[in-house]
Amino acid sequence: NAGVTQTPKFRVLKTGQSMTLLCAQDMNHEYMYWYRQDPGMGLRLIHYSVGEGTTAKGEVPDGYNVSRLKKQNFLLGLESAAPSQTSVYFCASRGGRDNEQFFGPGTRLTVL
Amino acid sequence: AQSVTQPDIHITVSEGASLELRCNYSYGATPYLFWYVQSPGQGLQLLLKYFSGDTLVQGIKGFEAEFKRSQSSFNLRKPSVHWSDAAEYFCAVGGALMEYGNKLVFGAGTILRVKS
Numbered sequence: 671n672a673g674v675t676q677t678p679k680f681r682v683l684k685t686g687q688s689m690t691l692l693c694a695q696d697m698n699h700e701y702m703y704w705y706r707q708d709p710g711m712g713l714r715l716i717h718y719s720v721g722e723g724t725t726a727k728g729e730v731p732d733g734y735n736v737s738r739l740k741k742q743n744f745l746l747g748l749e750s751a752a753p754s755q756t757s758v759y760f761c762a763s764r765g766g767r768d769n770e771q772f773f774g775p776g777t778r779l780t781v782l
Numbered sequence: 783a784q785s786v787t788q789p790d791i792h793i794t795v796s797e798g799a800s801l802e803l804r805c806n807y808s809y810g811a812t813p814y815l816f817w818y819v820q821s822p823g824q825g826l827q828l829l830l831k832y833f834s835g836d837t838l839v840q841g842i843k844g845f846e847a848e849f850k851r852s853q854s855s856f857n858l859r860k861p862s863v864h865w866s867d868a869a870e871y872f873c874a875v876g877g878a879l880m881e882y883g884n885k886l887v888f889g890a891g892t893i894l895r896v897k898s
Contacts, residue, residue: 703885703886710791712786713826713888715887718885773818773827775824775825
């Protein structure tokens, strides 16, 4: 049982390039989330999904898109990367009756 | 709107000393409260959570937290800190299953340093 995994672990992009971050969970959770973590700001919610085929905006959605084509996967896309998107990105999933979220190990993204 | 305040950005304690990390929240309904810990370069690990019932909750690694509704606080405590507790700690608040989109709001974090 791997829990929540994220691919890749590290990535360096040039301004204007695009990329997709993959999050996968094997716990059959309905809810999945993408956060970004910046120093002194905690974790901020980018987008989330309450089930396969659904997505919704979080606190800081601009410049990102997401898709949830399969229940176990939640993809985060950057169509045209900007230096302001340099951050550590965390994926999380949640299932069951409570609100506990399980986090992946993170992806460190640098945009030059 | 939900919000979480962690007033201390950094805290330094001596190994063996007691620890209290502060967390204040703003929430319009019954809150679900969490403390997560993040070691350098790692993801977040749940320390403990409060949903209802006893306001003093026990977590992993010897941590506990007390929910005080009148003060809108959920402070984290440990009686004797170990060097391995050095990490960043995040308090988070969320709602019941069908409230506020089931989202968590995190505080900015408190970095704990342990000196020997």
